[in-house]
Amino acid sequence: MNFISVGFQTLLYKETLRFWKVATQTVAAPILTAMLYLLIFGHVLEGRVEVHGTSYTAFLIPGLVMMSVLQNAFANSSSSLIQSKITGNLVFILLPPLSHWEIISAYVLASVVRGVAVGAGVFLVTAWFAHLSFVAPLWILVFALLGAAILGTMGVIAGIWAEKFDQLAAFQNFLIMPATFLSGVFYSIKSLPPFWQAVSHFNPFFYMIDGFRHGFFGVSDVSPWTSLAIVSVFFAVLAAIAVSLLKRGYNLRH
Amino acid sequence: MTAIQITNVEKSYKSLKALGGVSLSIEEGEFFGLLGPNGAGKTTLISTIAGLIRPDAGTVAIHGHDVVTDFREARKKLGVVPQELVFDPFFTVRETLRLQSGYFGLKNNDKWIDEVMENLDLTNKADANMRALSGGMKRRVLVAQALVHKPPVIVLDEPTAGVDVELRQTLWKFIARLNREGHTVVLTTHYLEEAQAMCQRVAMLKSGKVVALDTMSALIRRISGSQLNVHLSSGDVPADLRHLVSHDEQGHGNGNGNGNGGKRPGSSYSLRVNEYAEVEQILARLRESGAVIDDMQLQQADLEDIFLQIMDKGTV
Numbered sequence: 367m368n369f370i371s372v373g374f375q376t377l378l379y380k381e382t383l384r385f386w387k388v389a390t391q392t393v394a395a396p397i398l399t400a401m402l403y404l405l406i407f408g409h410v411l412e413g414r415v416e417v418h419g420t421s422y423t424a425f426l427i428p429g430l431v432m433m434s435v436l437q438n439a440f441a442n443s444s445s446s447l448i449q450s451k452i453t454g455n456l457v458f459i460l461l462p463p464l465s466h467w468e469i470i471s472a473y474v475l476a477s478v479v480r481g482v483a484v485g486a487g488v489f490l491v492t493a494w495f496a497h498l499s500f501v502a503p504l505w506i507l508v509f510a511l512l513g514a515a516i517l518g519t520m521g522v523i524a525g526i527w528a529e530k531f532d533q534l535a536a537f538q539n540f541l542i543m544p545a546t547f548l549s550g551v552f553y554s555i556k557s558l559p560p561f562w563q564a565v566s567h568f569n570p571f572f573y574m575i576d577g578f579r580h581g582f583f584g585v586s587d588v589s590p591w592t593s594l595a596i597v598s599v600f601f602a603v604l605a606a607i608a609v610s611l612l613k614r615g616y617n618l619r620h
Numbered sequence: 621m622t623a624i625q626i627t628n629v630e631k632s633y634k635s636l637k638a639l640g641g642v643s644l645s646i647e648e649g650e651f652f653g654l655l656g657p658n659g660a661g662k663t664t665l666i667s668t669i670a671g672l673i674r675p676d677a678g679t680v681a682i683h684g685h686d687v688v689t690d691f692r693e694a695r696k697k698l699g700v701v702p703q704e705l706v707f708d709p710f711f712t713v714r715e716t717l718r719l720q721s722g723y724f725g726l727k728n729n730d731k732w733i734d735e736v737m738e739n740l741d742l743t744n745k746a747d748a749n750m751r752a753l754s755g756g757m758k759r760r761v762l763v764a765q766a767l768v769h770k771p772p773v774i775v776l777d778e779p780t781a782g783v784d785v786e787l788r789q790t791l792w793k794f795i796a797r798l799n800r801e802g803h804t805v806v807l808t809t810h811y812l813e814e815a816q817a818m819c820q821r822v823a824m825l826k827s828g829k830v831v832a833l834d835t836m837s838a839l840i841r842r843i844s845g846s847q848l849n850v851h852l853s854s855g856d857v858p859a860d861l862r863h864l865v866s867h868d869e870q871g872h873g874n875g876n877g878n879g880n881g882g883k884r885p886g887s888s889y890s891l892r893v894n895e896y897a898e899v900e901q902i903l904a905r906l907r908e909s910g911a912v913i914d915d916m917q918l919q920q921a922d923l924e925d926i927f928l929q930i931m932d933k934g935t936v
Contacts, residue, residue, distance in 0.1 A: 376722025384710050454706035458765065460672055461700055462723035463692040620673050 374468040377459065381476030385442055393484055396438055400430045400488040404495060407552060420583055424496035427489070428506075429551035432578045434488045435510055436571065439481030439517035440524070440542055443473040447525025448534045451617075460619065466612035470522055470605070477518025482510060498582055505590050506581030512597050513574040517542070519604040526611050526618060545571045550579075555587050570600040621683065623648045623773050623804035624669060629678035631664055631828075638664040640828040641678070646806060646821075648683075648772070651799050653819030653836075654808045655923075657931060661828040662808045663703055666777050669806075670700045682773055696724065699771035701763050703778045703808075707750040713737070713761055714746045717768050724769035736764045739794045756783045763791060767798070774798065775806045780814065792818060816923040824930050832930050839926055846893045847919040848902060853886040855911030861902060864891040886914065893918070 385392040408423040416422065450456035459469065500506065520542070528534040549571035555563050566572050567588075577593035580586035586593070612618070624646040631639040639661045646652045654662050667673040669680050671687045671694070679686055685693035708716060714733070721729040737743045740760040745753060750761065763779060776795070780788045796818065799805050809815055815822065815836075822839055824832040832839060847866065857865060867890040893899055899918060906913060 372725045372727050373723050376719055379722070380711075380719050383715075387710050450708075453709075454702075454704050455708045457672065457702055457704075457706060458708065458720060459723065461670055461695065461698075462720070463695040463725070464723060465692065615674060619671065620667075 371468060373462060373464045374472050377464065377468065377472035378475050381442070381446060381472055382479050384446060385476070385480050392438070392442070392480060393487060396434050396484045397487040397491055400434050401491055403430055404492050408495060419585070421496055424498055425554075425579075425583075426552065427492045427496055427498060428579045428582045429575055430492060431485045431489045432510065432513060432575045433546050433551045435481040435485035435514050436517045436546055436574065437542065438484040439477040439514040440521040440538070442477040442480040443518045443521030444525040444528075444534055444538070445521075446473070446476075447522065448528050448531060451525070451529070452531070456618070466609055470519070470608050470612055473522050474515055474518040477521055478511060478514040481514035481517065485510060485514075499584075500582060501584030502581045502590075504581070505577060508594065509574055509578035509581065509590075509597070512594075512601060513578065516570070516574070516597065516601045516604060519601065519608050522608045523604065523611065526608075526616060529617065545569055548572075549575045550587065551575055570596060573597050573600075621648045622646070622681075623650065623683060624806065625679075625681045625684075626665070626669070627679050627681075629665070629668055629675045629680060631661075631668065631673060631675050638828050639668070639675070642825070642828070642830055643678075644823055644830065644833065646804060648804055649799070649802050651796075651805045651818055651820050652807070653815040653822040654806060654825065655812070655815055655822055655927060656808075656825035659827075660825040662825055663777055664828075665825070666700070666775055666806070666808065669775060670698065671695060696769065697771055698773050698775065699766035699769065700775045701766045701777060701779050703781065705755060705758050705762070707753075707758050707761065709749070709751045712747050712749055713742055713753070713764075716750060716761060717764055720765045721768045726769055729768060732770065733764075733768060736767050739790075739797075740764055741790055756787045759783050760787060760791075763794075771803070773804045773806070777808050778810065779807070780809065780811060788814070812923045812927055822923075824927065826931060832926075836923070840920070840923065846896075848891045848893045848899055849888065849917045849919060850891070850906070850913050851886055851888045851915035852906070852911045853914040855906070855909060856887065857889055857891075857911070858905060858909040861891065861905055864893075864902070866890045866892050 404423065404426060407426055414422070447456070450459065524534055524537040528537060548566065549569050550566065555566040555572065558566065573588065573593035573596045576586045576588055577590045577597065580590040580593070622645055624644070626642055626644040629639050629642045630637075642661070642665060654665065656662050664673060668675050669682070669687065671691055674688065679688075681687065682694040683697045685691075685697065687694045711719065714737075717733045717736070718729070721727075721733065734743070737746055740763060742757070742760050742764060745757055750758065753761065759779065759782075763776075766774060766776075774795070779791060792814070795805055805818075807815065807819060819836055821835050822832070823830050857868075869888040891902060893902070903913065903916075
């Protein structure tokens with residue numbers, strides 16, 4: 367495997383250029399959506415709710431940033447693959463001598479680039495609304511990158527699995543969206559009844575957001591090391607599934 | 621050296637047997653035609669060569685590299701023009717070709733990209749978005765994409781389907797040049813006159829099986845021979861030549877261009893000729909028997925005749 371081959375670099379460049387050419391849709395729009403979440407939830411709950419000893423708006427901002435990172439990382443790889451499959455231009459990726467490692471690495475890294483770009487944009491436009499601290503910036507970076515890589519890999523799996531746009535939409539609406547919204551973006555799971563707290567611990571997205579938020583405030587619902595371990599294992603499992611699907615040519619090479 | 625070695629390739633889709641044990645050997649530098657009716661298995665075979673379809677049994681090797689177990693080397697040596705008119709709407713023509721070069725591990729390939737675009741009359745469209753191109757132009761870009769890495773083996777799956785005469789001429793001129801320079805070319809087409817003009821050797825597929833495989837000239841000669849059309853103003857074909865007669869008309873216009881469309885005296889006959897030397901013997905025998913020949917034409921069978929004959933019979 368050669369991760370820095372010209373083929374890999376080209377596919378990474380293409381996948382990055384693809385979303386950048388439509389940045390209004392792929393970068394600006396999700397930043398605006400996150401901004402609206404902040405304005406609405408911040409307006410309603412600021413002064414009424416305090417989490418981890420910080421204001422609700424300050425608590426919400428890292429959650430929105432991470433949610434944007436995750437959703438856009440998923441959207442990048444999944445939409446690129448399904449569009450290429452349905453329009454038939456995936457053949458341009460399947461005909462050259464690209465290995466499954468090169469293909470998955472390029473798609474996932476491009477997803478990370480988009481996820482982080484959107485997350486950085488969301489942070490830049492929302493950071494003005496609250497005083498944020500950066501207790502452990504390395505955790506912020508680690509969870510942002512790992513979370514984006516996980517969702518980029520899930521996007522690859524969904525893009526390979528789906529044969530129609532509505533199958534991909536189902537994956538997004540019935541799996542990614544609920545898992546993200548129920549992960550503690552808008553609340554601390556400690557505010558939930560014990561049963562739902564327990565359920566939240568089975569949601570890997572919870573650990574990504576909790577660990578990310580730990581980097582800002584230095585406090586979290588679970589230890590960042592625990593989150594890192596769980597998220598890393600989750601990534602390894604997803605990466606193994608994605609590599610296996612690509613290697614077998616599942617839904618790609620018939 | 622063998623450019624493409626196909627050995628007992630089988631592929632089924634549920635109950636449909638798309639390829640039933642196809643074996644072919646295409647030599648380096650050949651211009652090879654893969655012909656057959658719709659559903660014969662041509663595209664399945666090409667997709668198997670390209671690694672887009674994995675065979676149920678058998679192997680395919682490009683320049684000795686197995687397309688499954690040694691796919692990287694095999695694919696480096698192969699350029700495929702797909703049948704479907706596919707494109708990536710995000711990019712311009714030049715970006716598309718640079719990306720395709722990169723996938724094959726080539727950086728700074730602009731000199732060759734410019735040459736390919738020049739030869740396919742794409743230069744003035746280099747900075748146009750793919751969405752803005754006509755169907756014919758998109759087809760040219762597909763051809764260019766297949767050639768960006770100068771593959772020694774070029775596979776064209778119906779490259780002229782639905783395109784104008786100008787593109788056909790441009791394309792064939794360029795492909796013929798590449799073939800002269802040593803590239804192996806495999807062509808599938810429904811335009812049999814194109815195959816006859818370009819291909820040195822042909823395989824015909826029917827229902828997933830090779831039903832004919834030979835050089836173009838041998839195929840035309842061996843399967844159909846030629847037709848000697850004669851019009852006799854008097855006399856008749858002697859009994860010992862009757863077994864060669866494939867068609868006769870008594871007292872009708874011979875349709876050989878006399879233009880009056882009416883009847884003329886005498887009889888027209890078509891006689892099968894396997895070798896040119898037989899023509900003189902037949903003419904001599906007709907004269908001996910007292911027949912008077914007032915018109916004659918030697919008609920060479922073409923690929924279409926052979927194709928129809930083989931598809932009708934199912935095998936050679």
